[in-house]
Amino acid sequence: MGEHIVKSFDDEMKGLSVELVRMGEIVVDQITSAMKALKSRDLQIAERVNKNDKQVDAINDDIEERVMSILALRHPYAVDLRDTIAALKIARELERIGDLAKNCSMRTGVIIEDEKIKGTKKILKMGRQVAANVTAVMKAYEERDAEAALDIWFGDEAIDNYCNAIFETVLTGMMADNSSVNACTQMTFVAKNLERIGDHATNIASAIHFVVTAESIREKRPKSDRTSTTIFLQEDDENGD
């Protein structure tokens, strides 16, 4: 694609993109750190994740501002319009991912109190997968790669499967040992959070697909999350999008 005749417009669009990629990097770091806190049972790391979330929020505000100014001053059309709107959407998704990562780290304190808790390994594995997905989706964004985005979109099924497995393990653990209910409950929340992060990554993937092709992904996303039906909880249609 050619460059804009107005060079500063190009600069603004590039700046928006760069800022978003930076935001993605921070968010991935937040996820990894949250997992690290869980793995090394380190509350300090958890606390740092908690603090860093403010940075994510700040970048989100900054991107909102940039988008607003581009819309108001540049009147973007076609691919520029899609790009600008997608930036707003993606920033929002990343901000939610940041929140969820923070939420995970906040639960670390309760979880690490239970020495015998099971499923940590599975959670960490899931966490790695989720972080990898977010990294991949941001790479797809950087490269405006609709194919890669589509792959991520379809790849979310694996995360759902992790989630299901963790639920089974943790619930079994809870049933076997009443004393672990506290930690196990938090564990299910962490698993759920990671699953939600995966969903947000697919939203980002769908936004990328729209930027490039101007079409939303038509197929229905494969859903394997059975946690809502596995046990107790009421309907949870938040999983859909």
Place this chain on the structure above:
Amino acid sequence: MSKIDSEISKIKFTCKDVRVAYSGKEALHGINMAIDDRGVTAFIGPSGCGKSSFLRVFNRMNDTIAGCTVTGEVYMDGQDIYAPSLDPVLLRARVGMVFQKPNPFPKSIYDNVAYGPRIHGLASNKAELDHIVEKSLQRAGLWEEVKDRLKDSGTGLSGGQQQRLVIARAIAVSPEVILMDEPASALDPIATARLEELIEELSQKYCIVIVTHSMAQAARISQRTAFFHMGDLVEYGLTTNIFTNPADPRTQDYITGRTG
């Protein structure tokens, strides 16, 4: 030509391989397109792309330019408007035109609007003419501003008012189509907004074809947009599609302001 047929098909103009040349130099290279009967069709494109030349095809204003030749077929409601039997004078009564620069006659506001009905004999007496003038000015959204000074000169009005006066003048002969050649290019934003509001209103009743340099304007008021480039019709489709997802890279480059 049957009116009912065209109502069903909702097509006002059909162009087949329309070529316009000035002194032998071709400015439009074979345009094929169909224009809807109701609503607004916008022509966009860089200067010299042939969009204004194409607009003038529909009321045969190109005939009045020395050395300009038009070939191809243009059907209005199924009737060939370049047929030798068709009188361009009558065609222009059916296809009104509004120009880039407001060009009211240096006569009174009343006479400006009454001119068309007078030459076409649309009113049999003064009362009827008064009625036509009032109705046209009302429809052009100018009546309230000028009703007390119909005898004042049309050239004394503001630019926006002049442009609406010119629209009233066009409406007064009861056309089916109104062609507009960059009608807002000389107007301030407020006058432009009023004009756009008027165009939207008129599009309920008339087929409006508008040439504009303002992409935002095309996006705001038209249902269909055609992008012309170097004498070719590059892309023609729903305005929403053109402005969110143009198919042709040339359209993309033009509307996003990129060097092609």
Place this chain on the structure above:
Amino acid sequence: MPENNSIHASEYALKRLNKRHMRERRFKMAGLGAIFVAVFALIWLMSSILGSGYKAFYTHSMTMDIELTESLLDPQKLREPDKLRKGNFRLIIQNSLYARFPDVTDRKARRELFDIVSSSGAPNLIRQMVYQNPDLVGQTLTIKVPTSDHVDQLLKGNIDRNVKEERRKVSDRQIAWVDELIASGEIKAGFNTCFFFCADSQDAELAGIMGAFIGSLMTLFITALIAIPIGIGAAIWLDEFAPRNKLVDFIEININNLAAVPSIIFGVLGLAIFINFFGMPRSAPIVGGLVLGLRALPTVIIATRATLMAVPQSIRDGALSVGASHIQAVFHHKLPQAGPGILTGSIIAMAQALGETAPLLMVGMVAYLTEIPDGVTDPATVLPVQIFIWAGNAERAWIEKTSAAIILLLLVLFLINGFAIWLRNKLEKRW
């Protein structure tokens, strides 16, 4: 000068700037000088014409008691106007003069005495009065008669009294009589009505411009009748309807050329076509008007086309776009817009025609005519030709006549041009 290091404030730049300003001042001075020369020439011309011409606007007349002796004029007491007209009014005037100066008895002296008054003007004046009112015969009237041009010139100071008698037109005796009559108030200066209302005459004191003026009016009337409608029509056709081809280009070029053709050529053309071929009368305003009409045609066409082209195309487009036909667009919109310009152009073309002399000489409008023309086929002359004729006369009195006629011609031209400018400013549309 701003205190900075910009290249525009360097010494070199300032020097250059100074040079540029100098050049500008020099150019301004040159322009001013040119204007000064032009204005000076104009003032010189005007003052010399006015200086010699103003004297023609007043003249001297002599009040005298005239006895209309019945025995001389109407011995049979018939009081028939036609017979009375043939009476010897010269003698009546002479008798009155002899009665005024009873000492003058010498034949030669008596002839000189009679030369004080206009030798044909004075008798004719009385003849006309008696013809119109035969009952005057037998009475004694006190009337004003024109003095002879020599006396007039003497009193206007154009004849030097110090010159030897034999070398001047007025004799010492005449000077003495005139001085006496002046002293007694019998000869007085007054407004020269004859100059405005009389036709041409061989006697300078009786010559007027009315004949030429009427001739000019008639000629211009014919000129306007020919040049304006044809010129405007041709201009409209060329501007709006002419096809773009070599023939039309050729016509256009030649119209422009025609405007530059020496006007005497048009006179030759008029002589050959209108007089020799169509057998029209010589010296008649109809022929002069036709010739001047042809002369003015290219001017009118060019002026009309210029104004038509100045009407914005958008006005015509506006008319066409509501379904006006081509001719309607032109006549309803373009022409009314161009109207003031066309009018101005036409008036200026008429003013030019008014000043034309050469072509009219060719068609015989240079004849000496003592009658004011009654119609366009009567022999007539026009103002500039009248000036030309008078300028050729030898006597001193004609100089002031010529100048005065020039003043009048210029005045008419100024008025016409002024009217055209006023009209243009008043009617001109601005877009």
